[in-house]
Amino acid sequence: MEDFVEVIIHYISLNFSSELTSVLAGAFLFFLYFYSKIRIKAYLKDKDQRYFYxxxxxRLIVLxxxxxxxxxxxxxxKTFIAGAFFKNLSLLLIIVESLKFIYKQLKISQKSLLSLIILLTSLDIGIIFLLDLFHSFNLPIGSKYSLDEIVKLLAIIPLFTFLFIISNKLVSLISIKNTLLRITLIKLVYVFNILFAILGYLWFAGFLNFDLSFLFGIILTFVLSIIYAFLALFISNKLDTKFEIIQQTFPDIKxxxxxxxxxxxxxxxxxISILFFNIDGFIQWTKQFFIVKTDILKISLYSLIKAIWFFILVVNSILIIRILIRYFMYRKKGEFEPTPIEAIIYNFGVLLAGIVSLSMLGITWKVLLPLIGALGIGAGFGLQSIINNYISGFIIIFNRKVEVGDIVELKGNAxxxxGNPNEIIFGIVTDIGVINTVIETIDGVSVAVPNSRFVSENIVNYTLTDNLxxxxxxxxxxYEIPxxxxxxxxIDTAYEYKRYLAKYHFPQVWFFEIKDYYNEFVLVMWIDARNWKK
Structure with a gap:
């Protein structure tokens, strides 16, 4: 394959102008073809059937x-690339137009079958195009290119179509009671028919050589795909039925x-690919393909993919764990109440994921310090603010003066x-994040407050020692009312809300002050602060 790429690059460098001219000519001709097809189709909309024939x-003659x-x-x-591409595109369109005509005349209702046949044909023509190029540049695989081979490759299409029909029939035999299994297999049949068709074409054309381990790897891939699809459908089904409350509260859980x-x-x-498909050469290439390569930092394509995969995996796992913790609290207390353990898991989890991901990329403090210095004073101030808020987040967690679920009040706009004129933020702490702490106000507004404010400013916490x-x-x-x-x-009005009052503290009425035109009284009662919204 490397020889093929080198030959193509060398050829294009020598014949760029002729290939470009051929591409423009081919694109223009096919533009005219599709444009005239659309216009003629609109013209023949109400015409006799003979005009369609x-x-x-x-159209077939033109193609x-x-x-x-x-x-x-x-x-x-000798325009090998453009000529071969447009030649095979013409062949593909001839076959597709003929298939659509036959499909229409036979009045077949399965559109998915036609789509599959067209897709198989496109893949087949793509393989023929590659063989054509290999033949033109006298490469080993190109020796198989001939009219007989083209006919044989096209003859495989009915075979895979037959396999698709048979596999669909077998799936339809599964009892309707096993709905989940049935849906899983229906989705996988189409995908694996395409996969096996691609592998069959490549094997028949000589691009792949199968052995026993390769076939075993295909079987394992198939089994793993069934397990994946089944689990996905099973979880989706459970969330839509038994755990609907989770999906309503956390719409992104799926x-x-x-x-x-x-x-x-x-x-x-x-x-599976490492064990059975012999991709060691490809893995080695990704490790040697450097996206960043300096004296102090080297980031390969392999390390970048691995770091991104690990970071997304850990962060997603943490977010799912947080939702599960909220669900357990819901089962215990009847509402999705935030808990301090969520903040600890999230902050430490993201920190761990970040550190490990950076280490996978080869980024350590030896690399970061020179980069930070090179960014300058302006960036330094920006980083200082970020680091201040990040460290403040850990201070909040360990100091435990403010926890998730606390009712707090601080200066600010909410x-x-x-139409909220107050210059205070009052509400429940729903999340202590990496940089910000989120407070949900009584108006349903979520306010993100920098963590450093909870360390450096006065914060009123109504639930620090107890909830009363x-x-x-x-x-x-x-004046006239006694x-x-x-x-x-x-007092009677207060007792109408008895369920929110503290058990051993009775409501009182204080005569507070005599004003010019009225007396001011104050109703005093002890309540549970966690009923703040009610």
């Missing part, structure tokens, strides 16, 4: 003329789980757009 015949023209360009004018499954599936395919707080509600009352009546009305 005439239109098809003309055959294209085939001969590009065959001449390839063989006589995508996170599928991402995790996909990463594990790719790792399984990687292991939504002027929604004394609430004071002022009332303006006319104090006893005011007390009775306010």
């Amino acid at each position: 005439l239109d098809l015949a003309i 055959f003329a294209f085939y001969l023209l590009f065959f001449y360009m390839e063989t006589k004018l 995508s996170k789980i599928f991402t995790l499954l996909s990463l594990l599936f790719l790792f399984g395919i990687y292991l 939504g002027q757009f929604i 707080v004394r609430l004071r509600i002022p009332f303006k009352v006319s 104090r006893e009546k005011v007390e009775k009305i306010l």
Whole structure:
């Protein structure tokens, strides 16, 4: 394959102008073909059926003329790449137009079958195009290129079509009661028919040589794919039925789980490929292909892919664990209440994932320090703020003066757009992140506050020692209303919300102050701060 790439690059460097001219000519001819096809189709919309036959015949003749023209360009004018490409494209369109005509005349209703046949034909023509190029440049595999081989390759299409029909019939025999298994296999049948077709074409054309271990690897890949698809459908089914509350509360839970499954599936395919498909040469090439290569830092394609895979895997796992912790709290308390353990798992998990991923890339402090110095003073101030907030996040976690689930108050704005004039942020801490802490206000607004503010500023925490707080509600009352009546009305009103009151603290009414036009009373009651929204 390396020889093929080198030959192609050398050829293009010598024949760039002729190939470009051929590409432009071919593109123009096919543009005219498709444009006229659209116009003629619109014109014949309400015409007699005989005109359609005439239109098809003309199109097939034009495509055959294209085939001969590009065959001449390839063989006589020596435009090997453009000539071969447009020649095989003409052949593909001839076959596709003929298939659509036959499909329509036979009134076959399975559109998926037609799509499969067209896809198989496209793959087949693609292999023929590669063989054509290998033949033109006198490379070993190209020795198999001949009219007989083309006919044989095209003859494989009915075989794979037959296999597709048979496999679909076998899947349809599965009981409707096994819905999950049935859906899984239906999805996989199409994919694996295409996969086996590609491998069959490559093997028949001489691009691949199979042995027993290769076939065993194919079987393992098939089994692993069935397990992956089954797990994906099983989890999706469970989330849609028994765990609907999780999906409603965390709409992205499905995508996170599928991402995790996909990463594990790719790792399984990687292991199978190493053991059975002999990809050591390709792996070695990715390790020697450097994206960054300096005296102090070398990042290869292999290390970059490995680091990205590991980081996404760990972060997704952490996010799923956080959701599961919230679900367990929901089963225990009846609501999705945030917990301090979430913040610890998330912060340490992301830190671990970042450190390990950077080490996989070969980035250590020896590399980072010179880079930070080279960034200059401006970047240094930016990094200082980030590092300050990051370290403050760990101080918050270990100091435990503010935890996830606490009811807090601090200076700031919590939504002027929604008409909140107060210069305070009051709400529940829902997340202590790497850089910010998120507070959900009573208006349903989530405010991201830098972690450093919780270390350097005064924070009111209503649930630091316990959940009980004394609430004071002022009332303006006319002079004419007796104090006893005011007390009775306010006390009775407070007891209407008895379920929110503290058990051993009774509501009181204080006569607070005499104003110019009214008396001011204050209703005092102890409540559980965790009922802040209610």
